[in-house]
Amino acid sequence: MPDTEARRVWAIVPAAGIGSRMGSERPKQYLELAGRTILEHTLERLLSHGSIHAVLPVIRPDDPFWPEARTRLAMFPNLLPEAPGGDERQESVANGVEALNLGTTEDLVLIHDAVRPCIGDEEIHSVVAAADECGGAILAVPVADTLKRVAADGCIEDTVDRSGLWRAQTPQVFRHGELEHALEVARTHPEPATDEASILERAGYPVRVVPGRDDNLKVTRPEDLALAELFLGAR
Ligand SMILES: Nc1ccn([C@@H]2O[C@H](COP(=O)(O)OP(=O)(O)OP(=O)(O)O)[C@@H](O)[C@H]2O)c(=O)n1
Numbered sequence: 001m002p003d004t005e006a007r008r009v010w011a012i013v014p015a016a017g018i019g020s021r022m023g024s025e026r027p028k029q030y031l032e033l034a035g036r037t038i039l040e041h042t043l044e045r046l047l048s049h050g051s052i053h054a055v056l057p058v059i060r061p062d063d064p065f066w067p068e069a070r071t072r073l074a075m076f077p078n079l080l081p082e083a084p085g086g087d088e089r090q091e092s093v094a095n096g097v098e099a100l101n102l103g104t105t106e107d108l109v110l111i112h113d114a115v116r117p118c119i120g121d122e123e124i125h126s127v128v129a130a131a132d133e134c135g136g137a138i139l140a141v142p143v144a145d146t147l148k149r150v151a152a153d154g155c156i157e158d159t160v161d162r163s164g165l166w167r168a169q170t171p172q173v174f175r176h177g178e179l180e181h182a183l184e185v186a187r188t189h190p191e192p193a194t195d196e197a198s199i200l201e202r203a204g205y206p207v208r209v210v211p212g213r214d215d216n217l218k219v220t221r222p223e224d225l226a227l228a229e230l231f232l233g234a235r
């Protein structure tokens with residue numbers, strides 16, 4: 001068990017997506033909810049959390065919206081200079097880890113989607129504590145619906161046994177050295193990963209799930225906006 005007093009937790013926020021499924025006039029992380037952009041809500045929750053030492057956003061190069069958002073977060077001394085996003089999420093996260101330049105510390109790296117603004121303080125505490133204990137941990141929610149595999153024509157091919165299936169969320173938290181090694185291994189993998197846990201899994205590192213909440217939703221499609229605004233107001 002590492003000395004949790006000595007190790008630090010560094011957050012990386014991948015925010016370099018284009019939001020194609022949202023179909024909005026600007027990338028969805030810059031859509032406003034309750035008077036602020038989704039990205040600002042998310043960054044402020046991490047920047048003001050007692051367990052997190054500093055936060056590094058990963059931003060698309062030449063993103064025209066980021067300078068204004070960064071100005072509005074200028075009161076946070078632990079907001080680090082942004083790293084450049086990549087064409088895939090995995091590349092964006094790898095750029096963030098490289099920009100942290102942590103060397104060979106036992107610190108933890110917490111990765112959280114820019115478009116999950118409703119994350120709660122307690123959930124962050126829980127997933128960090130789990131990563132301290134076993135090296136890697138993610139928030140996840142057990143599947144509650146019946147799952148169908150569906151063909152391209154919309155017809156159901158089969159029903160998937162949902163026992164033991166969980167929906168991964170973020171934050172995802174890992175020991176820096178293990179994450180760095182797993183990302184290196186992942187460079188040679190033909191398919192980009194959709195989350196960091198799968199990169200650690202492929203590299204053989206244990207990752208534990210911590211029960212999360214459905215209101216830690218990822219704002220993906222237009223219908224998610226009203227729900228996210230409701231949840232933001234309720235927390
Ligand atoms: N090349 C990419 C792709 C995604 N992301 C980030 O990863 C998070 C989750 O991705 P997703 O919800 O898929 O966002 P988008 O890729 O923007 O959405 P879409 O797939 O609909 O285009 C978001 O905060 C997004 O900004 C990123 O930093 N770099």
Ligand SMILES: C[C@](O)(CO)[C@H](O)COP(=O)(O)O
Binds near residue numbers: 089168170196218
């Ligand atoms: C990381 C993630 O939020 C876990 O569910 C998800 O994999 C992100 O996927 P996306 O396609 O980048 O939204």
